[in-house]
Amino acid sequence: MPVTDFSRVEKNLRDRGYTVKIFSGGAEAAAYLNGAIDGVSVGIGGSATVKDIGIYELLETHNEVYWHWTQEPDAARAGAMKTDVYLSSVNALAESGEMVNIDGIGNRVASTLFGHKKIYLLVGRNKLATTYENAVWRARNVAAPLRARQMKRKTPCAVGDGICRDCRSPERVCRGMVVLWGPMLGMEAEVILIDEDLGL
Numbered sequence: 001m002p003v004t005d006f007s008r009v010e011k012n013l014r015d016r017g018y019t020v021k022i023f024s025g026g027a028e029a030a031a032y033l034n035g036a037i038d039g040v041s042v043g044i045g046g047s048a049t050v051k052d053i054g055i056y057e058l059l060e061t062h063n064e065v066y067w068h069w070t071q072e073p074d075a076a077r078a079g080a081m082k083t084d085v086y087l088s089s090v091n092a093l094a095e096s097g098e099m100v101n102i103d104g105i106g107n108r109v110a111s112t113l114f115g116h117k118k119i120y121l122l123v124g125r126n127k128l129a130t131t132y133e134n135a136v137w138r139a140r141n142v143a144a145p146l147r148a149r150q151m152k153r154k155t156p157c158a159v160g161d162g163i164c165r166d167c168r169s170p171e172r173v174c175r176g177m178v179v180l181w182g183p184m185l186g187m188e189a190e191v192i193l194i195d196e197d198l199g200l
């Protein structure tokens, strides 16, 4: 049973039109997704959460999966744009239900908006923020600097104190921010809440 109280965010997500599932850990979430996604094409966005729970290795045995973190990146990104199903994590989830994602190339945020029959949004408990403003703050000041550091970029946040300086560096990783207020019309969306610290 999950220890984190997801009840408020769960209600707010359902009120916005999302299907919501809650799991006590990444392994349980991965097992659920592996059962729910079968015999279809699947695209995956850049996601440390996806990597953490090992879902790619499970899905690729019985689906046509495109993921640029494990395959030739350009071909995988192109293939992932047109799949039946798309998996992404988010940089932050407000208790009021808004989901915030920052992107550098744009493939991930674009796929959360258009092009698929269904998207799954995977959210570890560490992504929860008490308000929308705090969710934006987390995406910009926690997730993005961590990603810049992980990618060994020479940005102020990565080589310095980890604080975002809204830089103009050519190596800037955060070039667009998308806020999901609800499922996009014509695309089913399911939020997977996981009671485990996952991703950045």
Ligand code: SF4
Pocket (backbone or CB within 6 Å): 140, 144, 145, 148, 155, 156, 157, 158, 163, 164, 165, 166, 167, 168, 169, 171, 172, 173, 174
């Ligand atoms: S804008 Fe620059 S300093 Fe801020 S998080 Fe992005 S890369 Fe780092």
